[in-house]
Amino acid sequence: MGKSNEIFRSELSKRKRRLIALDTYSKDEMYHEVIWVDLTLRVRLWAIDNGFDAFVYKNTSEGNGEDSFVTLQSKQTSEPVEELVFDREKYLDIVGPIFPEYVSRISRGPSGSEMQTVPHVFWAGQDPVSFWR
Incomplete structure (x- = not known):
């Protein structure tokens, strides 16, 4: 449970900073974030216990439906090979x-089309x- 609590606190802290940055922080919003982080970690643990190491989904919110990957364990990622700067x-x-x-x-x-x-x-x-x- 110690590692799970550490991950929970870390993720909840990130969500709190996100709310503050978006200027939407409130006690009610933090309550929703606690539930979100708890459910997310429960799904993660279920997936790991059932032999999954990542989720793959079609990303239509931030892209054109390309595959996006969510790794479930920190050892699955590596340091970037190259760092780019926006020109x-x-x-x-x-x-x-x-x-x-x-x-x-x-x-x-x-002509006559709906918003695209x-x-x-x-x-x-x-x-x-x-x-x-």
Whole structure:
């Protein structure tokens, strides 16, 4: 139980910092976070006890449905091989001039169409990887 309590406290602390950063911290919100962390750790323990070492899911919230992986044990990850830095100047030079037209073009859409979701609109149709060096 000692290791589980340590993980619980660590994860709950992260959730609290997240609420504070989002300016949504309250006693009620912390109560929900306690439940969230507890349930998350129970699912994790169940998965490990049943021979799973990771979860894989289609990420449609932060991507285009690519597979995302959640490892269940800290030994499954390694230190990054390479550290990249966002090239702000390159982004502003390339995306800055085309962004207004890009947004205008995608917002017009087909006649009579409903609102559409446009993945990666922030990048104005450019490859996001190209802005990191």
